[in-house]
Amino acid sequence: MQEKIDLHFAFNTVEAIINSLSQAAEEGDSWASETVKTVLTKSPTSLKVALKQLQEGAGKSLEDCLRMELSLCLNILNTHDFYEGVRAVVVDKDRDPKWNPSVIVELDEEYVASFFQYQWKGSP
Incomplete structure (x- = not known):
């Protein structure tokens, strides 16, 4: 399992990760198929932000990561997707x-x- 994770999630872009998983799924890899289906249900914004967070955080101190x-x-609280995700999972529970x-x-x-911008008064 770890080998598959390392293989497919080693890319620098979400698009490349999805392409890798999709190709493996087309070749009959059921894990890749289920994983790409799951990834594609997530907020595109969150996918890109999370990948960038992992990439940038790898070279930062704990203080800088925090x-x-x-x-x-x-910043995510100012987006449509945060509230839409809460609506779809917690409020309406339609999962759509x-x-x-x-x-x-x-x-x-x-x-x-x-x-990733500090946009509030008194930001560090």
């Missing part, structure tokens, strides 16, 4: 979120980078 986490938490944007290709790197 600052980054605080910024991400506060309408993400905005709805697909990864509609996201630009500037938008993703904005989640």
